[in-house]
Amino acid sequence: MGVLVKALQRSRARYPKTFELALSVAFGILIEIVILCFQPPLLVVRRVGDDTADQMIRLLEQTTYRMPTSPAFVFIDIDDSTWKSWGSQLVTPRTNIAAILERVARSEPLAIVLDVDLAYSDGTDEKPLKDFLAGYQSSWPPLLLVRSLADDPDGGLPRLRLTQYDAAIGPRTVDADLVPAKDNVMFTSPLFERDRDGKVRRWKLFAEACNGAAPEVVPSMHLAAAMIARQSVHGAPANDKDPPLERMTKALAAFTPANCERANGGREGMLDSSPPPIRIERDDVSKRVIYRVGWAPGAVGLGPIVELPAAAGGGQTQLVEVRPARLVAQGDPKAALPGLKGRMVVIGGSFASGGDHYNTPLGVMPGSLMIINAIEALTQNGTPREFPTLFRVAISLLVIIVASLLTLFFRPIVAAAALSGFLLMLMFALLNRFQAGAVLDLAVPAVGAFVHDLWDSTVTMARDFWRLKWRWLLKPPPAGDGGAAPQHEAVAKEDGDG
């Protein structure tokens, strides 16, 4: 031990800079190991990771002009003028919803996502919508409806908020004949996770809930729609030719909670193995929504250019075409709408009084656009994944070495700015991989660099304190009064040690 200490002292005396650098790198690696192995619940780690990913999402949105393999969307928007023309009602009139749904269903879209919670009554008997859903034809596209959940005050699983339309699409008796549930209409959950800073960065792929005494898994709206879109883009997997919603229901069965008392949590598994896969994992990275489209009120189209479905005659369009709902509702309900063929149609609201607006890394957007972003990301990338361990370790080492070198040669404020610039360059370099769903969590190396910097400052302070004793408490005199002298002395002393 003594020999080792002496050897270290000799190295320090001979090569003071190299010794400092080696010490810095070793310390940085130690911090990395502590953070990675013990996973302390440090808010700063998550915050730095989120900030980095947010920046990359914004950069991606600004620089992506074309996405050839993405599905095309149409957002039928209950905007402010639509809401006003419908009488500014508290609950969206169900008759209008029925009229829109009928026209859209007859227009051969890929699927219909109705982002309107039907659990509330509009004060009428709502017969048109009930009749429409009861008569929804098996040849029409899949229709996804919202299933909202009511929290259980006793801490158990949330309860399904059943609607008066459940009976119209579930198994029922008509003229003494048992009619099975409609397999192309499904209730789904529109839930996402909101962070403490109010931003929505992560999705939930399913919700655990209770229907009476029976535990259930409610698939998310974005998962169900993405399953449909993926099958239309890549075809069905070779080993399972079932329709996409059926495949999803089978895969989700394994996640059904044992009882209504509490959530399962922590389970992992595959939901769709077609590349890129959709997996349920415990980490934060797999839940991250890689947003591509921000909101611009009044815009006709949003997002990068995508190919139109061949069924629609080809051509190109923006990822999301926005159409006001009032124009859809006022036409002949039996008439198909032009321009919807082969596209994913999302019906929702951006009207201000709806309160369905959320803060995201791309700014505030309506909930429906958040769902479109999630569908698109799941279709294109599956669930995001981290880079291979070896690559992550190499990147971490690189960041530590660069941070150590910078703090060795520059003042802390300059070193911090230079490190930010370096991290930015790293983000540019990895942008293509990020677009493909590979998320590099720069939180750990960045926090490592931060703690390392903090350590450096603490060591310097301790040395000053040791040298100056109680005089350390006093403000140093200005440089002209000899205030700079002690600093020079300190440097000289360090050099003198060599």
Add this chain to the structure above:
Amino acid sequence: MKRWVLVLIGGALWPSMLLAAEDKPKPVEIGYIESFDHSPDVYVLKTGEKPRDVAVLGPVFNGDTIEVNDPAATLTLRLAGQPGPVVLSKANEKATITGQIPQKSFLSGVLGWTASVVQLLDREQREQVSASIRDFGSLTGGELSAPLFARPQVVLAGRRKLTIGWVSPLAVDIRVLDADGQPIASGSGSGTLWAAPEVDWKPGDYTIELTAAGDTLSQSLHVLAADKGPALPAELADPAEPESLRAVAAGAWYASQDPSFLLEALQHVAPEADSSRPAKLLTAAFIAGKRPPQPR
């Protein structure tokens, strides 16, 4: 010799000519038809040389041509990059439609990104300020705050007093206006509660305005026919139970159904707040926009 040179040059250029032919740009959707006021056969819409149907919400592609053949007819388009509608008539002759989908290159994207970072920071800060108006916890004392009216409210029709509440301990001027903007009830309240005199509330849309310290808060109020509202559980109408208990239970039940029924809930508990501790607690909670969970 010259001929051979030409053949060689032609041969060398042939693949690139083929490629150029294949690279013919595809039509890009740039907007849609918002409306037209005559029969569709008055208008001629073409993509390239291919005629297409004219229909409301029909997509329009870059380079499409539209001809209006009737001097009295117009056709309105919504196009990317145009802030307002584009109206075409016969005067436009054969109009070629172009729109602007923002081009994104890496360099311009990086510049835009830098600008957007600044914009986002600015926007977030503004959101925080406006959010604080509704935030009871961060109330500074001088601002009018009424979380109860954070969203439109619904009450049941009938002859009754209307109690209105806010959380800032301020003198507040209150007005309830009908759909034509005529005041139905008005007055001034201090503290955190005010009750309008009895009015026969008819079903329809109204507006509630609260004004204090230079701030005006406006929210819509929908009066629903009494038989159209959610049906109270039968046990809450049991005359054997004390009146105050039934009022408190009814208030809690309405509030649990939907946030838009908070004002209706307040009508049940506020009159009992002086004599009943549970009613007092619920009154304060409803004014602060808080709701009990749904009964199981």
